[in-house]
Amino acid sequence: MIIFNTTYHVDDELEASFIAWLKENYIPMALRREELSEPQLCRVMTTGEEDGSSLSLQFHVQDTEALSLWYKEMGFELKEIKNILTVTQKEKNNYLNEKIQIIEGKIQDLEKQIKFIRYIEQYGIIPIPINEKEKNITYKEYIKKITS
Numbered sequence: 001m002i003i004f005n006t007t008y009h010v011d012d013e014l015e016a017s018f019i020a021w022l023k024e025n026y027i028p029m030a031l032r033r034e035e036l037s038e039p040q041l042c043r044v045m046t047t048g049e050e051d052g053s054s055l056s057l058q059f060h061v062q063d064t065e066a067l068s069l070w071y072k073e074m075g076f077e078l079k080e081i082k083n084i085l086t087v088t089q090k091e092k093n094n095y096l097n098e099k100i101q102i103i104e105g106k107i108q109d110l111e112k113q114i115k116f117i118r119y120i121e122q123y124g125i126i127p128i129p130i131n132e133k134e135k136n137i138t139y140k141e142y143i144k145k146i147t148s
Helices: 012-030 064-086 089-123 139-147
Strands: 002-010 036-044 053-061
Touching: 002 012, 002 064, 012 036, 012 053, 012 064, 053 064, 064 089, 089 139
Parallel strands: none
Antiparallel strands: 002 053, 036 053
């Protein structure tokens, strides 16, 4: 078992909202997969004259392989969230609009898959095209015809 630690330095005026964001958003998202467990948020005591607060967020993880897997699956998504918090409102809106378009495209693809699955449930497996009209049509084209 190892501890995965991330230390943050936060301006005093942002501390409360940052801690709320960690607790309400970041930690639940980080825990969606099973690699990380037992989150612990701590204040780091420093002996400097720096403004702001240092906070340490720690998770237990089985080994470095599990941590690498978590980073591969989740880390990028969390980095995106961090980046969104640091850009201008215009950049944030542009970025989120791009993400919305990507998600809408995925929804359309899923709706086509659902339509195809329902067709199969209702009529069974698609037959091999045998009549003259369908001889030169591929399964992919036939499926597209059904789901359009």
